[in-house]
Amino acid sequence: MPPPRTGRPPEPWAPQGERVNIIVCVKQVPDTEAPIRIKTDGSGIDETALNLVMNYYDEHATEAGLRLREQFGGSVTLLSVGHERAKEALRTGLAMGADEAILISDSAAEGVDHLGLARVLAEVIRSLPHDVVICGKISTDDNAGIVGPALAEYLNLPQATAIAHLEVDAMGTSAVVHREVEGGVEVLQVPFPAVLTVERSLNEPRYPSLPGIMKAKRKEIKTLNLAAARLTPSTVGAAASRTVLASLSTPPKRKAGRILDGDMDQAVAAIVAFLKDEAKVL
């Protein structure tokens, strides 16, 4: 059921061809190389001392957006939902070369589930020109991979997920993409406007240039709350979430193993014995 909205919904976006309006959704996440501290009550992780970065896959999404702009002209607008600190991730994208950035930040969105998050993004994107919306295929904090397809659904757009190759036609009105599937590669044709989620093998993200970083520092990041996106906490807040993180715990420790050092034949015999007697696969 669509959520009740306040105010008049914007007219649906119709593509104009050639200049491409690109939206890239980004998320700020803990650096995957750093250890995390789980809060003692298991309600989440302690982010205070944590190094937060732009989600790795979103760098690839931003790169894909920038390359489309270089090919067709147009603009790249970054969008993020999160705390004030998420502006750092948006600055990373601006420093890479994105034109604009919008942060949707509202304490009322605390405890939002992935579908709620997609709903917020969809409502903001609806009010912007968008020929293509690009997301990372997952974010490295929770690995969910829900927002991209859910966003496509709420915008009523076609989708192609986890793409590893992207070729947009000369008019900028459709794309041929490759998608890795078990035992092969799917070649898909997607009409624009569309939602794409990207695999890391799609491209090599550029490093922000020094002038890019300086410019990004001065750029204004527009901040919206839920009301500005015509949403209410009751439609996308914790109360509306369909799933709840009940607890977060450290994974069970593996039982200590043994380490052999020395004779190669002995090593081979030990592996064979392990495969036979412990793993029981021989």
Next chain:
Amino acid sequence: MSHDVWVVVEHQDGLAKKISLELLGCARALAAAWSGKVVAFVPGGSTSQVAAALGARGADMVFAAEHPLLQRYTTDGYATVLTEALRADPPAVALFGATSQGRDLAPRVAARLGVGIVTDCTSVGVQDGTLVATRPMYTRKAIGTIRFKETAPRIAVVLPAMYPLPPEQPQRKAEIRSWPVQLDARAIRTTVREVKTIQRETIPLIDADIIVSGGRGMKGPENFALLDALARALGGAVGSSRPPVDSGWVPHDYEIGQTGKTVSPQVYLACGISGAPQHLAGMSGSKHIIAINKDPNAPLLQLADLGIVGDLFQILPKLTDAVKRVKSSP
């Protein structure tokens, strides 16, 4: 809402995929907790052969959703059929495999129905009458327990190799019904131009009980032949950590880790892989881990059930021969 548990079955060449059979096992346990039925939902161009075999694996009922436009997976085609079916007769739970198809389809279906979804589940169970799933988070540095609220259905996307294959019971039969499908080709916006199959000598990672995996210590693409030979002897698959992919030694679909696949085989044999957090994220759920590395300080050696400090170039050929000898002896 019924108390039934649905499994969305993937299949190829008339055979259900391994992950779908694993899900039938998971569904049996859930259905038992709620006294519901296990229902297999089989979309496809032709489904009779697959459908006929699912009773023996634990399905009580099979819905065969057959239509020429479902011959190949498309988001729009499959999402239309599934949302209509799940809306018409909402089960308590719908299970999808965490495959390229399941990850593309399930969130779209959940969004259209407005129901709860949890992806990458390592377990799905009932606690005090509530559906609860566990999943790895933060590069597997944490395990999250997620509680579903009461939506009909609740959607769980389950990782491969989390549930054992249910034993085949040939005498067990399911009621098979055909599910009416109405689908217009114009409703399918993202279309499949072609599917290029990649021929490999070893089985796909998702189906493998044994995975032999190589890292930077393999030193070059040519040495992956050593892993192929061992994997063939063991009946397993070959994977890699990230550096061999980044160096172009092996294609991206080999990669296991945060930026690649998540696997949980019976045996994970890591060769020349040091064990960066980003790799552990993809394989530390393996049942048994063996690591071979010449560096005694490699983190993976510490994590392994059996760690071998040594030269993999000497060990691997000998190990392959030894495995072949064991396999050929009566």
